[in-house]
Amino acid sequence: MSDFSPTRYIELLQAIQTGGYLLTGFDGAEPAVGTLLLRHDVDMSLEDAIAMAELEHAHGVQATYLLMTRSVFYNLASPAGLSAISRLRELGHWVGHHALHPHVEPTIDPGFDRVMAWHNPQPDYMADAVPGWANAMEPRFTGDFEWTYRSDSNQTWRRGDPLAELAAARFPWLQLLIHPVLWMGSTTGMPTTIDSFLDRDRAARLEHLHEDNLGL
Numbered sequence: 001m002s003d004f005s006p007t008r009y010i011e012l013l014q015a016i017q018t019g020g021y022l023l024t025g026f027d028g029a030e031p032a033v034g035t036l037l038l039r040h041d042v043d044m045s046l047e048d049a050i051a052m053a054e055l056e057h058a059h060g061v062q063a064t065y066l067l068m069t070r071s072v073f074y075n076l077a078s079p080a081g082l083s084a085i086s087r088l089r090e091l092g093h094w095v096g097h098h099a100l101h102p103h104v105e106p107t108i109d110p111g112f113d114r115v116m117a118w119h120n121p122q123p124d125y126m127a128d129a130v131p132g133w134a135n136a137m138e139p140r141f142t143g144d145f146e147w148t149y150r151s152d153s154n155q156t157w158r159r160g161d162p163l164a165e166l167a168a169a170r171f172p173w174l175q176l177l178i179h180p181v182l183w184m185g186s187t188t189g190m191p192t193t194i195d196s197f198l199d200r201d202r203a204a205r206l207e208h209l210h211e212d213n214l215g216l
Contacts, residue, residue, distance in 0.1 A: 019169040026115040066098035151177040
């Protein structure tokens with residue numbers, strides 16, 4: 001089983017750089033040879049997204065963060081949500097929409113870059129084109145999957161841990177999907193990882209409660 005931790009993630013970033021890949025956004029064009037689209041679906045924790053974004057910035061890496069407007073875990077319209085968007089942009093990252101089907105909502109100030117992907121998508125609409133948006137799961141951005149797409153979903157590399165292949169520049173180009181909450185707790189195994197997230201989420205919510213002057 002692969003390790004999932006900030007230290008391991010730094011090794012992954014270093015492998016991208018060793019392989020000589022050029023980090024790009026989802027600008028609508030088919031990826032060129034030697035490019036890498038680093039994508040983050042932020043399903044649960046803005047705090048973990050910012051922590052990962054800080055690591056990437058420190059290593060000169062630019063990524064695309066997809067944020068939810070209908071999350072049960074965070075509110076982008078809150079001060080904390082707007083601050084997270086601002087910080088991601090300050091760090092040089094792209095900020096797009098992790099949409100809950102069928103709603104695509106570019107309503108949060110200062111707005112999204114026009115890239116999206118569905119949250120928990122079903123095969124019948126996962127790769128559908130969305131007018132005015134680049135869907136990260138369109139065939140032009142995923143290629144043949146075997147050599148041009150990798151995802152860490154549920155801490156499982158379904159086509160193998162890409163670290164060695166990245167360092168050796170074996171991918172012609174690649175979309176790499178990373179979920180920050182799976183890495184920033186320094187845990188491996190989904191039950192332990194979710195427990196770690198809940199502990200971090202409690203700490204973050206206590207901080208928000210203190211900021212509301214509740215006398216805790």
